[in-house]
Structures are given as structure tokens and as C-alpha cells.
Amino acid sequence: MLKNLRTLRKYFRRYRRGMLAGVLFLLFCNACEVAIPPVIGMAVNSLRNLQAGGQLQGLKGVVDLTGYAPLQGIVFLVLAVIFVQLTRAVFSFLQRTFIVRISRRIECDLRVDYFAHLQKLPPSYYDNVKTGDLMARCTNDLLAVRMALGPCLMLIFNTLFISAGALIVMLVVKPDLALYVMIPLMVLPALTGLFGGPIRKRFQKIQEQFGDINIACQENFSGIRVIKAFVREEHERKKFRALNREYAIKNIALAKVRALFRPLLFLIVGIAFAVVYWMGSVKVIAGVMNIGELIMFEMYVGLLIFPMVALGWVVVLLQQADASMGRIKSVLEQSPTIFDRAEAEPLGDVAGEIESRNLTFTYPGCERPALAGVNLRIAAGSTVAIVGPAGSGKSTFVKLIARLYEVGENRLFIDGKDVTKVRLKDLRAAVGFVPQETFLFSDSIAANIKYGAPDADEEAVRRAADVSQISADVEQLREGYAQILGERGISLSGGQKQRVAIARAVILDAPILILDDALSSVDTHTEERILERLRDVMKRRTSIIISHRLSSIQYADNIVVIEDGRITEQGTHAELMKGGGFYAETYKRQQLEDSLLDL
């Protein structure tokens, strides 16, 4: 039981002392709480005696108040109660601060560890999981685990200390009454545990229904054109009303359980009080108990309600937390597949020669290989263009160079060194990569450009922006390079984003630059200017450019056509045009397209 939560032991160990102190403070705090009812009881007894014209009365064998002057004695008792309460307040403050803070610390540690682990997992892992699932683990699941660390732990000790303390005092004072009172109180945790399941189940059903409503809305709003075209509005309304009605019904089903649960708790608490009132009164009338003790019992019942209810609650919370921890663990236990081998060596200075030898690659879970037997040598300092139909394996090839996916040994070499045997960090630092799908972070433009070179100065940022033809756009912004992008800032057009992404790669000044169809949203004119500037910057460096627009890559030293994972043509523009294959066809076609645009 609770196997998954045991993983947390190593986190606990870090805060062992603090935790111990917290529990100790909790113990003191609870001791004060348990001490208050007897003191109040004494005060009541003393008042009773004063009322009857008698003496003050202490607690038999504990406090003897016979020597005190009446008023003095009462004041002493009141001050004692207030003193105990103040002490309790201090310890209560301390225990909360210690225990809850530590739970937050562990939560924080766990969250950071989770995040750090995610960073180690390769793209192939992310291809098969949903971001939402990964997010849920560090939000809702972590929340549930935190509940087990803080509140649950606190409640467990709280229940333990208070019930033990109260029970001992009650047993000392009136053992039989103590036992009778405990009977209904013992029902409380059982009741909470009993209702916990159904309440959670019904709550989940509501959540699911809410999800269905969400989906229905999304579907309706996304398909609104079809709905309007076929005049289905009335039908959609009917459908939605049914879903909505079902949601109300499920909510009321939950309300029915809850409506029973809470009043039932009160009822049982009420029974415990009734026991005290009736049996206590009988004892008082019989003269074996005094009013103060009756009041003390009454207060203890009040004191015990919450810890008893909490006990049942704790069980439910712990189960949830364990399940959540299991989900978090399943990610933490994923082993990274792309990492530095023990014998990984530094890459050193890179000239930029890239060679693939009979390179075959299949995406995990796929049957057809994305690349099949690719042999290609890219000379250091040359510019190579890769073209071909979508899905032919162009992107895969360049991704493998950066070792985003794992290739076998002795397949892919940079400067003659096997990419799987050099330090990953060095390899990636040697490659400036502009991916097909531009991803920018919601940070300033400058921060995005110097993403891979955090120490770059303003001048370098501007130069990179200049090369990628984004500088003019940026200077038009009021905030310039400090402008924040993304949800909380401005959104750039697709072409602008691509140009920022190019600047981000250019600033690295890496020996190898890869543009993976990175100019698709840039207009032809700008594309040509960018490539022209790049040619300047990339002198004596290796560039690989994947493009669909053939006019802009004519100048490349070597043009490689990949179709269906194989190299089908290779050569310069002039050579390929003579060949009359894919390249020549596509080139002619694109010329035709361009002529149409000029009309």
C-alpha cells in the first residue's frame, strides 16, 4: 500500500530536522489544546461554588485552589487559560510554518526534478505523449502529492495526539463516560471514508460530463459552417440541451450524496453530545461527577470532531496522492535514450565535413523507414541544398545530424567522428539549426535571438537580426528588441517568426548551419536577400538548406534530391536541369506559378 509515496523518502530526508521540529511543535500545540477544557472545567466549578456561596474548586489531585481568595483564584484561572491559549497559538504558528513550508519545499524540489528530467528525454518521447498529460502531472498530480505531504501528515499527527490526549484525560476522570462518548465519535472516520468513494466517483462523472460539454461546444463552434449550411441549429440546440440536462442531473446526484454526508456527520456529533448531556447529567445528579467535569467532556467532544472526520479524509487523500505519485514516477522512470556515452569525447574544432554512410532510419513505431541507405558526403565549407517531396525524409536527415533522434553507430560522421560518440553538448553547439516549425518563446525578441548564446551582446544580436532581415521589422516596434513575444506580448507573422529563428541560429556562429525548410513563410524577395547575406556569413562554413522554392537554391554547390527516403538525383542546378527528373519538373512548374502571380 502507498508504494509510490515511498519514493518521497529521499525528499523527506533533506528536511528531516525541520519535519521533526514541526511534529514536536504540533505535539506541544495539541497538548495545550487538550489542557484547556480541564481549566475551563475548573473555572466552571469555581463559579458554581461561588454561586452557591462556597469555595473555589480545583481539579482533584491536580490543582488545589482552596487557598486562594475567590476573585484572585478566578483571575488566576482565566489568565491560565489565556496563557495556555497563547502558548498554543505560538506552537500552532510554528508547526504550520514548519510542516506546511516543508511540504511546499518538497513540492518545489519534485517539480524542478520533474522538469529537469523532461529535459533529458529525446524528441521521440515527445512524439508519443501529449503535452497536456505531461502538464497534468506537474499540476494536478503534484497538487495531490503535496496534499499528502503537508495537510495529510499534519492531520495524521494531529488526530493521533489530540485523541490520545483527550482520551487519557477523559479516562482518568470518568472511564465509563469516556468510552461511551468515543463510540459515536469512532463512527466519524468510517463515515468519511465511506462517503469519500461515492463523492469522488460522482465528482468524476461531473468532470467527465463537463468535458463532454466542452467538446460539444468546440465541435459546434468549429463546425459552425456545416451547421449553418444544413440549417442544423435547432438540432444542435436540442443536442446541447440534452448534454446540459445530463450535467445538471449528475450535479444533483452528487448533491444528494453530499446532502446526506454533512448532515449525517452533524447527527453523529449530536449523538455524542447527547450521550454527554444525558449520561453526564445522571452522574452529576448521582453526585459522582461535577458540572465542571461535564463541561470538560462537552468541550472534548467538540475538540475531537475535526480530527476524527479528518482521519477518514486522510485515507482518501493518501490513496489519491499515491495514484498521482505513480503517474509522476512513470515519467521520472523514463530513461533518456539519447545521452553521452561513458566514452563520449569532445568534438573540438569543427571544420564542418558531414558524411553519412548507408544511413537508414525508421521512426519508432513506424514500419517504413524514413531514410533508406543514404550515402552523402558534404564537404566542409560547402552549401548543400536538399529538395524533394514532402515526407521524403529531408527533415529526418538533418535532424539526425543534430542527433535529435538516435542513429546507429558508424552511420553519420562530422569531421570523421561518429555523432553518437561525441559529447552531445559539443555536437549541438556545432550546429545552428532552424527548424521547420518555428518555435519561439514568450520572451523578448533579444532573448529569443540569443537563446543559444546567452552572453551575446546587443551588437551581436543586431548583426544576426540584420542577416536574417528581421532588424527593420524589429526597429519599427516601440520596444524594439525588448518587445515580448507570445501570449502576453505581440504575435509576429509566420515569416517574421522564421526570420527570428534564423537570427537565433546565425548568432551561434556555428560551423554548421541547417535551414530545415525555414523560409516557407518568407516572401521570395526576402528569402533571396537572406540567403545572399547567409552566403556571406557562411563562407568557409557548412550550410544545409532544405527548401521547396527551387529558384532560391540554384547557387548551391550541390543539390540533393531525396524521394521516399533515398537520394534520387544529385548535382548542380545546371546538371539537374539537364536530367529532367523531379528537380527539373518542379523547377518548371514553379516558374509557371510565379508568372501567374505577376499578372
Next chain:
Amino acid sequence: MMNGRGEKDFFEDEALGKAFDARLVKRLLKYLRPYKWRVVLAVFLLLVISNSMLAWPYVLKRIVDILTSKDLTAAQQMNSVGMLTVFFAGLILIRFAADYVSTITVNIIGQNVVYDIRTQVFSHLQRMSLRFFDRNPVGRLMTRVTNDVESLNQFISMGVVTTFQDVFMLGGILIWMFAFDVRLTLIIVVAVVPFIVGLTLWFKAKSRSAYRAVRMRLARINAYANENITGMNMVQLFNRQEKNRDRFSNLSRDFRGEWFRAIFYHAVYFPGIEILGTVAAGVIICYGAAMYLGASISTASLGTLIAFLGWIGMFFQPIRDLAEKYNVMQAAMASSERIFKILDRPEEITNPAKPRPLRGFKGRMEFKNVWFAYNDENWVLKDVSFTVEPGRKVAFVGATGAGKTSIINLICRFYDIQRGRILIDGKDIREIDKYELRKNIGLVLQDVFLFSGDIRGNIRLGEERITDEKVAQAAEHVNAARFIERLPGGYRSEVQERGATLSVGERQLLSFARALAYDPSVLILDEATSNIDTQTEILIQDAVEKLMKGRTSIVIAHRLSTIRKVDNIIVLHKGEIKEEGTHEELLRKGGIYYRLYQLQYRDINGRRMRPVEEPERVAIDPPLPDTDYGEHEWQ
């Protein structure tokens, strides 16, 4: 218990604003009107509950008074205490029943109101024009219908109803206390209550700001994590792991720091309240002592003093609850404001009050100098005029963004034009019933949108008059029956995940069947451009021919086979009609059509550029349907 909604809301912007707006509240309360008797019942039951709570200390008082009485014999005491215990038992039973019934009643009211509002909002959205949907992202509209309405539930159950309970409790406590000892009550009200209220208000203000900070920090953490997960490739390519981890760690620590602040307020408030309670108890005890020692301040019995201890203990919860209301009200005001804004939005494409009848619909369509823009003056169609005679088939061709899709949108009156006229059977499109018009048109869109549900439901779209037989006939006619019948569930097969299990070609055929099932007099077809395997392609070509047969048809053609079958081809270029004629005429002309033809319809050496797509891999997320319609992309 854990609140499932809590975390989700953290992602949303903090909506801050007034906690009370008389105009909004008045309008919200209107939704309670249909349930006014239930509301009355709930309020009455709350009154019962609070009084049964308040009578509790009174029972204790009576017991203590009896036990301390010098005049009663033991038997009499037993008798009286017995009666009181029975009375007490009755009290807790009544409370139990009242609590049970009132909880259910309040929930029924809340759920009904939520149901009413949500249905109304959804229903209203169905009337909104496509322009409205273009401008409002699906996510935002979803939030209105789901979360915003949900927070109104809070308003009903926590805002309206429990306010009564809190007020009843506070008022009740004071009344009971005053009834038994005016002086003691006054002392307590002056000496303790202000501190309770003060401390509670302090706590609420502080913790509210702390929680707001907590939520903001959490939103930041989550946004950062989300971004890093989606952009993990970039993180790894640019060797950013350590830097980002540090940043994340800092964000997490900030978040933790805000929690520490919230913990501090909690750690001060709750013990503080206990101290105040003890001070009150001390006051009561000293008061009693002084009284019994001869100060003639009161004649309260010991029981009364003990009852006071009980009532004081009940003071805290309602005060805390009332302070809590602020948040609930604030959220409700913000949500209701957003909801009412949608409800107050008039229908853009209004139906004429007295539509001209479309009886004997022929399907003559005429555009007269039509100018149209999706926004402002970015003209998508410029001075477009053409006529489609009943029974004729017309094809529109042009490059992407030429304005073809807009023509379709206008014929269906999804948008209203800025200049010119559109006539249907000689009547202005704005003077006829738009629903009537659309019922006469069968629209087949390029991107086939499938609804969750089975194949049959997707053909029938909920129209009950279309029988299963008719569905099957339609499917048979457009060559869809064959693949449908091959599916494991036949017509009952679920269309999973937005049609992920059906190929593009199959979805296309399905949408043909959908159009045919409605047997429209006019067919509008936006042909898909995507690559389809040869076998299905033949089926589609055949189906298109059958669909057009005997119907006035407007086709945005991408297939040579289709173009060959139409009577007239209209060439659109950058929003203007440039050429018009038959296939042969236009080819001979050697203009735009000639080039388009070479580009789109004649496969070069049988090879066609495939549309850009991801490398074939396991489908992870089903693609969301495109909400931008052609024209927007290039504006």
C-alpha cells in the same frame, strides 16, 4: 475536498473588478424567478437550521441550570434532564432533515439556473454570424459557455443562498444573547467582536492578495513548463537545459515564496481567532465571578454563562464566510458581464421579418456588381457580376485567395455584402428567409468536418426525416456505401477523433452522401485538392457527376474531369472575374486559365506535388479543423 476546477482556473487571467454591480445582480436575479418558491423554501430551511444550531447552547444552559438548582429533587432533575435530552435529540434530527432538504434544494436551484443560462448562451451563439465566429476564437467562446456559466452557479449557491444563512446566524446569536443578558452581550460585542471582524478582514485582504500572487506565479510556472515541453527540441538543440532549469527553479521558488506568505497569514489568523475566543470566555468567567461575588450587575445563572460560551464559539464561521463572499461575487460579476455581452449581441445576418416566399425554388443566382470584404476595405471580391441560370453548371477557378470560397459564403448568405446585389430567383437575398435558402442548397466543403457520433449520424446530421434507408441510398449513390459497409460497425461505426480513422477520400465521399441525403436543388461543391489514391479518385469523379446531375451547380473545381462537365467556367483572379467561357474556349485564349490549367489540372508526367504534410508517423493529436477560410490566409 479537492476542488477540480481550482487548478484549471489558474491558467486564466485574474479577472478583477467590482464585487457588486446592481445592474448585473438585478439581471442575474431574474434567472431565479422561475424557482422562487424553491428559493423561499431554501431560505426557510436555512432559518430552521440556524435556529436549531442556536438552540443548542440553550439546551446546555437549561441542563446546567437544572443540575445546579437547589430546589429540585433528584427525581425531578432526572425527569427534566431526560426531557431536555429528548428535546435535544429532536433538535438534531430536525437539523439533519432541514440540512438535507435545503442542500438538495439549493443545488437544484443552482443547477437549473446554470442550465437555463448555459442553454440560452449556446442557443444565442447558434444565431451568430460566421463573421462573429471568425473573430472569436473557439477557445474563448467555449470559456463563456462552460467556465463563466459555472462561476454563476457559485453566485447562486454561495453568493445568494448562504448569505442568508450567515446573516441568520449572526443576527440569531445576537438576539439569543441579548435575550438572556443584555449587559454581558454588550460587553462582548464591544470588547471582542470588533477584533474578530478586524482580524478576519485583515486575513481575507491579505490572503486574497497572497492567493492572487500564488495563482499568478503558478500560471507562470505552468506556462513556462508548457512552453518548454512543446519547444523541447529548441531547448536541446540550443543547449539550454541548465539555463532553463535554473529559470524554472527560480519560478518554482517564487511560487513557493508566495505560498509561504499565504501560510503565514493562515498561521496567524487561525490561532488569533482562538485567542479571541478564549478572551471572550475569560470575560464571561470574570463577569460571572464578579456577579457571584456580589456585584449586582446581573442575575444570570451559571447555565446562561455556559450558553454564552457556546454562542461566542458560533460567531467566527459566518463572519469568515461573509468575508469570503467578496471573491465569489467578484468572479460572478466578471463572468456575468462577459455572458451578458454575448447575449446582448444582436444577430448580424438578420432574417427578414416578412420574407418573400421561395416557393417553387428554381435556383437562379445572380451577382450584380458585388463588392465584399471580410473586414474593412480589404476587398476580397471586386465588382463581381455573373448569373447562373437554373439547371446550369458553373465552375469557378483561380489561384488560392482569388475569392472562390467567398462566392460560396455569399450564396449561402453566411456574410452580407458591402456593395452590389445578390439575387436568388430574382429576389434580393436579404429579403428571403435565410434558413429556407440554405435548405435548398447542398454545400460540400473542401475540408470535411465530421461530428462525433456514427457514420449514419454524420450523413443525417440529426434530421429525423432522413430515414436509415435514405441514408443508405444516398451513400450507395455517391459510392460511399462500399467502404462504409466494410467498416466493422457499418453505418453505426463511430467516427473517432474527428474522422482520424477515415481517409481523406472516404471523408469526401461521406460528405457527398450528406449533401445528397438532403436532396438539395442547388449543389455547391468545393472540391478537395488533396491527393487521393487512384481507386477512390475514380469513385469521387463518378460521384461528382451524379451529384451535379439535374441540379444547378456551382463548383470550385480542382479536377479536370469536373471542369469538363460544366457549362461555363468563370476565372477569378485577385477578386475579379478575368475570363469566362468553356474549357476549350478558355484554353484557346491562352490567358490565366491556360496557365492555371497547366498548373493545377495537368499532371506533369503524372506526378503531382504533394501538399505539405508531416512525415508519416503515428497520429498523436487529431488535427483541429481549420477555422480560417482560405481568404484570410493571404490578406
